[in-house]
Amino acid sequence: MKKNKLLIALAIAACSTAAMADDEINYSLNLKSWNHKIKDSSTVSPNVSATVISGTARKGQYFLTGSLLMPTTYYFGDGSYLDRRDADLAVGWSATSNISLLGGAKRIQSNNYDFAGSSSSLASSKFDINYLGVNGFEAIGEKTFVYGTVTRSLSASKTKAGVKTTGLTFTTYEAGFGYVLSKEAQLTAGYRNQALRNDGTVTLSGFMVGANFSF
Numbered sequence: 001m002k003k004n005k006l007l008i009a010l011a012i013a014a015c016s017t018a019a020m021a022d023d024e025i026n027y028s029l030n031l032k033s034w035n036h037k038i039k040d041s042s043t044v045s046p047n048v049s050a051t052v053i054s055g056t057a058r059k060g061q062y063f064l065t066g067s068l069l070m071p072t073t074y075y076f077g078d079g080s081y082l083d084r085r086d087a088d089l090a091v092g093w094s095a096t097s098n099i100s101l102l103g104g105a106k107r108i109q110s111n112n113y114d115f116a117g118s119s120s121s122l123a124s125s126k127f128d129i130n131y132l133g134v135n136g137f138e139a140i141g142e143k144t145f146v147y148g149t150v151t152r153s154l155s156a157s158k159t160k161a162g163v164k165t166t167g168l169t170f171t172t173y174e175a176g177f178g179y180v181l182s183k184e185a186q187l188t189a190g191y192r193n194q195a196l197r198n199d200g201t202v203t204l205s206g207f208m209v210g211a212n213f214s215f
Contacts, residue, residue: 028214030054034192036206038074038082045074045082047206061094065102084110090133099136102151106131106170127196129156129170137178147188148175158198169197176208186212 032052038045054067069086076082090104108127133151140146149172156168176190193205 025057025059026214028056028058028212030056030210030212032188032208032210034069034206034208036192036204038084038202038204040202041200043076043078045076048072048074052208052210063092063094063100065090065092065104080112080114082110082112084108088129090131098138099134101132101134103130103132104151105129124160126159127156127168127170128159129168130154131170131172133172143180145178145180146176147178147190149173156196165198167198169195171195174208184214188212 030053032054034050034052035047036050037047050072051070052067053070054065056063056065058064066089067087069084071083071085074082074084086106086108088104088106090102092100092102094100106127106129108129110125110127112123112125131151131153133149135147135149137145137147151172153168153170155166156170158165158168172192172194174190174192176188178186178188180186188208188210190208191206192208193203196202
């Protein structure tokens, strides 16, 4: 039982799911601070800290997880700035006790402002993304582990000023280390990169620290 509890704790911290003999529903809450910047071919913002909140419910080999990037503002050298938020929901299945497969949908909303703080419908963009991914972990000590997540869009579109553009590509990867405080709490530190490719490529990348709590 002690080994099973540690396995569940590691799986929760790695956003994975451990297939156990019982069919109890396990819940977890994940809070992360993402220190990152946004960059395209011509501009790059200073680093900003964004809060990422996610929750997961799992039963046996299956889980449901949702995530929110709280509203974040990026400033640029010419005085313009961008507000961004996103949300996604995914379902997953445990392929092994360490590796899970998932599929989900993400919605990104961004609003661009000029140096005077004005905005119009032409400056607002909405992105709808359907994706597949894999995540997992590996224990490297009694209470330490490494984890990783990779996702890639199946389809992605952008709607701006009522015009919808398809054929975009969205990818995410995150990798890091974790420490198990107890079966109810774990700490993580890692690096996340997101890339959205249309005519050019926009990337968001930086380091994350977080805490996971299970119930």
